Amino acid sequence: MVSIKDVAEHAGVAISTVSKVLNNYPYVSEATKKKVRDSIHALNYVPNTIAAALSSKQAGRAALIISLNTKTQAIDEITMQYLAGAISRAMELNIEVITIFFSMIQHMSPEEMIRYFQSQGISGLLICGMNKDDTNLQQLIDAKVFKCVLVDAPLTNECTSSVGINHEQAQYDVAKKTIEDNTCKRVLYIAGKRNGYVTDERLQGMKRLVKDLDLTMMVRDGDFSELKARQIAFRYARNKDVVVCASDLMAIGAMNALTEMDIFRPVCGFDGITLMGYVGKQMNTIYQNFYHVAAEAVAELDRLFDDEEGRRVILSHEIVRMEYKDIIR
Numbered sequence: 001m002v003s004i005k006d007v008a009e010h011a012g013v014a015i016s017t018v019s020k021v022l023n024n025y026p027y028v029s030e031a032t033k034k035k036v037r038d039s040i041h042a043l044n045y046v047p048n049t050i051a052a053a054l055s056s057k058q059a060g061r062a063a064l065i066i067s068l069n070t071k072t073q074a075i076d077e078i079t080m081q082y083l084a085g086a087i088s089r090a091m092e093l094n095i096e097v098i099t100i101f102f103s104m105i106q107h108m109s110p111e112e113m114i115r116y117f118q119s120q121g122i123s124g125l126l127i128c129g130m131n132k133d134d135t136n137l138q139q140l141i142d143a144k145v146f147k148c149v150l151v152d153a154p155l156t157n158e159c160t161s162s163v164g165i166n167h168e169q170a171q172y173d174v175a176k177k178t179i180e181d182n183t184c185k186r187v188l189y190i191a192g193k194r195n196g197y198v199t200d201e202r203l204q205g206m207k208r209l210v211k212d213l214d215l216t217m218m219v220r221d222g223d224f225s226e227l228k229a230r231q232i233a234f235r236y237a238r239n240k241d242v243v244v245c246a247s248d249l250m251a252i253g254a255m256n257a258l259t260e261m262d263i264f265r266p267v268c269g270f271d272g273i274t275l276m277g278y279v280g281k282q283m284n285t286i287y288q289n290f291y292h293v294a295a296e297a298v299a300e301l302d303r304l305f306d307d308e309e310g311r312r313v314i315l316s317h318e319i320v321r322m323e324y325k326d327i328i329r
Helices: 004-011 015-022 030-043 048-055 076-092 110-119 135-143 167-181 197-213 226-239 248-261 274-278 290-305
Strands: 060-066 095-101 124-128 147-151 160-165 186-191 216-221 242-245 284-287 312-315 318-321
Touching: 004 015, 004 030, 015 030, 030 110, 060 076, 060 290, 076 095, 076 290, 095 290, 110 135, 124 290, 147 290, 160 167, 160 290, 167 186, 167 197, 167 242, 167 284, 167 318, 186 197, 186 226, 197 216, 216 226, 226 242, 226 248, 242 248, 248 274, 290 312
Parallel strands: 060 095, 060 124, 124 147, 147 160, 160 312, 186 216, 186 242
Antiparallel strands: 284 318
């Protein structure tokens, strides 16, 4: 069995230096970290503490990789719900979870990510917020070194599962209800980010609805931004019958613009964030229980740890009209 002493000799450093790299001590140079991680990878070294955990009934050690939105405070609710749900279920299943933000690994190549995660004793990855531009993460998943569960990214293989609602159907459902309740024909659809998997799926739902109900639709990219949605509504909403938004934050921006223009147009959102209850205007939205989504993702990772094959897990969704009295405690 490879020991920490073997790693130190291979890397040409002291045993204490290897220990510092394994435990993420500060003040270790990047060059030294790379030498140690390269040696760990070359020798397939597994730290004793991790080996002991894996040989016992503990399911494994997982990294929760999550995107942190630094441009607005309003969206932090989703991140916190993901964290709470994942940690709660992981404790029930005896899975150790560490949190890693995308910004911490975005500069790494797939090979560097593999060495980094292996040096931390990671055997599973929970990835929330991955988009189509995250090619290094996609290559990491394709390598099948780790068991992976992706939230809202429809990629699967033998070692990888995807967990989330049916975004295409959910967008179809909430838009259809809003449009039929208000007898609308001309739709302004404010989509999310172009590089998002959920953006594509929700847009497909809208295209299907337009065909089914014989509607006309203008599509503009709102980038999940309240400000950008507000600007789009100012420019285009006056000549449309309804504004359908691919997120609640954008729905709030659109509704505020309509209020300032002193015109009424029905607006619907997507996600069911608490902030919707404080807007003062009731809007249809799709309620996603992000706590439950993350908890189910951890349960799915536990299933993969038992050498089950990856799959796509579709969770339920619900159309709601959020009110202040429903969210206060």
